[in-house]
Amino acid sequence: MPAPNRDQLHQRLTDAGLRATQQRIAILEALLVLPGHPTAEQVFRSVRPANPTVSLGTVYKALDSFVAAGLLKRVADADGTRRRYDTDCSNHHHLFCQETQEIIDYCDPKLDQLLQEFFASRGFDNFQPHSFSLHISGNKLDTRKDVKPR
């Protein structure tokens, strides 16, 4: 993902109906640049050097309003102790690397189609499903390199 420049980030915020402050621009940029679905703390540490006055509370408040505005999705990490943030709001699946704790996006229209067909014929009594997300646990083979579907 090529990191958008300040103007584009500004635009993205105002388009979402949010006031484009310096802090929010920096926070949004960090979210787009950091790999593996960062935590609030990781965003904070990434933003801090260039913006020494930004506080952790502000990061949390910004993340909340981004989620409310539909710019971001909250994701639970594998052990359910902290929250992660996903800048891809479309429906997709996740790979969980147990070694690096990264959460890697996995989009696969073929898989979506397969699931859709499967659940078209096989429903539930008393439950109306509206979204499916496959969690795939495993490990990266080379932790420094990226993961790609083959």
Next chain:
Amino acid sequence: MPAPNRDQLHQRLTDAGLRATQQRIAILEALLVLPGHPTAEQVFRSVRPANPTVSLGTVYKALDSFVAAGLLKRVADADGTRRRYDTDCSNHHHLFCQETQEIIDYCDPKLDQLLQEFFASRGFDNFQPHSFSLHISGNKLDTRKDVKPR
């Protein structure tokens, strides 16, 4: 699930290599009886009336040792703020009811087979998967009744 009697619960604990205390028997019973994958707090509240001296700390410690002994699995709830416990340790999938916050077990060998076949032909570069879990979000139609696959 028919709630096992005290002797069976006792057995289950010793089989798992755990000392069968009054507290642990009560906690294990609560886990088996409570629907929708309870939190530590829910277990505590369920156990308290009949065992007024059991403390929340003991519940957490018991849950930890149950997990370590393979009697239980930890599950993250939808918003990732608290931990839930699953007495079914086999590989299976989950339905998340957004209204009641229940997590409902969903076993489906046909689905497992489908996923296995799909990922046999479609792998990842630099990622070795070892387990798959489908998260299905939706809502119960009648919140008082059970959900069943059809």
Next chain:
DNA sequence: TTCAGTGCAAACCGTTTGCACTAGA
């Protein structure tokens, strides 16, 4: 100019820990 957003510190809440005491084997 105005009010949404910020920064700070304190509160919160689920979970963990330390330690003296208790009870299962």
Next chain:
DNA sequence: TCTAGTGCAAACGGTTTGCACTGAA
């Protein structure tokens, strides 16, 4: 008897909140 487990209270870590101040529109 001996040591794993318990109960209590204090600590912890991630997140939220209250409030006076600031800066985007």
